[in-house]
Amino acid sequence: MVTDVLDPRHDPEPGYWTALREQAGLRADWSWEVLATQAWAARTPQPVTVFREGGRPCGVVSAAWVTGRTRRHRFAGTGRGWFGGLDVRGPGASSQPGWWFAEPGADGGVARLLETYVPAMRAELGPGLRGLLVRQVGETGREAAGGRFRLLRRTEDIAVLDVAGFGSRDDWMNSLARKRKQNLRKIFRTFDADPSVEVRCVPGKEADPVAVAEVLRLNERKHRDVPIVPLPHFTGYLTALLRQPDVVVISYHDTRTGRLLAVATVLDHPARPIARHWGALPPEDGGRAGAYFHFYGEAVRWAIANGRESVVFGKKMQEMKATLGARLVPQYAAAVPLLASRRPT
Incomplete structure (x- = not known):
């Protein structure tokens, strides 16, 4: 060998x-x-x-x-x-x-x-x-x-949401507990009715790595618990990552100013894509309440439309992710x- x-x-x-x-x-x-x-x-x-x-x-x-x-x-x-x-x-x-x-x-x-x-x-x-x-x-x-x-x-644990059995985002949402389902419906209606927010799902190469890095840095400040790993929000790293053909970006923009309000990256895979990054402006700085839950729905919709079996939503906040239908893998x-x-x- x-x-x-x-x-x-x-x-x-x-x-x-x-x-x-x-x-x-x-x-x-x-x-x-x-x-x-x-x-x-x-x-x-x-x-x-x-x-x-x-x-x-x-x-x-x-x-x-x-x-x-x-x-x-x-x-x-x-x-x-x-x-x-x-x-x-x-x-x-x-x-x-x-x-x-x-x-x-x-x-x-x-x-x-x-x-x-x-x-x-x-x-x-x-x-x-x-x-x-x-x-x-x-x-x-x-x-x-x-x-x-x-x-x-x-x-x-790792949160994995299986979507192969769903035909639409509504199918997934209807499989959840009543309280969570009602909460999601309210969030989806709010975003649909808000002309000041544009939700995009595009290949990574169409995203601005500088704007993405600025938003992701807000999220990184919350998780300074691993002292030795490289920081994924460096602009150079994101520039290289986003131009890969198997990267998808789900982004939220203010239609009045063009400002990036929230962003997620998805590393595609024929069966199990990974929701890799997430970052959002806080509501007091122009962000939108409920954006993370809306992104979850957008990721589910994208995965179903593209024939993926599941989406890996990573670690952190396992109990909340379980209420969204994810199974927790030890x-x-x-x-x-x-x-x-x-x-x-």
């Missing part, structure tokens, strides 16, 4: 990358252009590791290399540090695993990750690699991720210490 450990800041896009993304169903946040732009804006080096057999990719892992040099307000430097750990996570959407294997097994690829990725990265980083934090482990991977000296904890994080033996304990 051949292992390629790539740094998107310096390494060109591999010739096999497009085929790998198609085979693995990796969304727009795995575009090499997007990975490179994100890596330059990151607090940590962002190695992408690809496994190949017979010249064909059979696995890929995205991670952040976290060391004592990592700081919230400092970009990754030229050196990588001698001692640290790998934070294995999806490069953009935190609702998806940061790994894919062509033959994952019944545990979702967790055992293959530990058996294949760990030796490869010890060879790359040396004995200074002292552990892994593996996120987005599903129920089927719990046993493989657990073990002696390891810490396995349930994290925030996920776990595993801390895996590494000893000098080069094997996970």
